[in-house]
Amino acid sequence: MNIPNILTLFRILMIPICVGVYYLPQVWAPWLASAIFLAAAITDWFDGYLARKLEQSTPFGAFLDPVADKLIVAAALVVLVESHASLWMTLPAVVIIGREIVISALREWMAELGKRASVAVNMLGKVKTTLQMTAIVILLSQDPTQDTWLEGLGLLALQISAVLTLWSMIVYLRAAWPVLRPKATE
Template identity: 65%
Template sequence: MNLPNIITLSRIVMIPVFVVIFYLPVEWRYVVSAAIFGLAAATDWLDGYLARKLDQSTPFGAFLDPVADKLMVAVALTVLIEEHASILMTIPATIIIGREIVISALREWMAEIGSRASVAVSYIGKIKTTAQMVSIIMLLAVPPGLLLAHLGLVLLYVAAGLTLWSMVLYIKAAWPDLFPKKLGKTLPHKAD
């Protein structure tokens, strides 16, 4: 266990704290839950930076980092869907959560067949993640209906569009392995 991994684990520990604070019957819950989510987003950058800077990258960290990110985003989007109780919030949130499930499964399968590098994180994925994190912070910071919430929702749609685009790029990169032209090529199959 090293410092980058401890920071990554702290993101997972923040999830129940974030949820409890978000549902407190007080007005400051919006700002504090947005701050917790913002802190979690910052630790995502920090743990990766420290792992590279201190040469402390580990297989456990490489596994845990995307899991922590996806859990935090999925939980935040889920509470926002309930808070806004609107199809306008549900559509981009569902796109983002659905894409994460598809790409996670694709990466796992590609790693299983030894082609994980072809579905590595792309530049567009980093832009998507930034738009997604900023929009979620904006949406968490204020009650539904305020200007900042409307701007956050617009940015969430931008993030959802980038999410679909990056998913297309991932699938395009994986396409030769998903649908090989050689009929004799045997691919592993994993039962659920």
């Protein structure tokens, strides 16, 4: 067990805490849940940085890090969809979660074919993730019964991140298309 892996496990442990805090009947609960999510998002960057800097990359960490990211984002989006009950929240959440399932399956399948590098994470994916995490931090902090400019900003950021999510999925699918397309029979 090394520091990057401990940070990844910490991020997974923060999921039920973040969700539980969000539902506390306290006026400060959304802000604390948002802070917990932000801490988890920061550990996402920090564990990758430390793994490279300290040369502590492990197969366990390479497996668990993307799983932790997807779990905390999916949990936060489910909470937000339930509490906001809006098409403008639900549609981007479905796009984001659906894309993660598709791309995870694509990466696994491409790895089995020895072509994992053709669907490796790219800069578009990093921009998408940053905007998505920012949107979730903002939205978790807001009372869903109040319409505020900050909630509007969070919703806009989430919708833009959903568009980037679709765009990045198309980029990955195009990269994999030579392997995916049916072969012409002779």
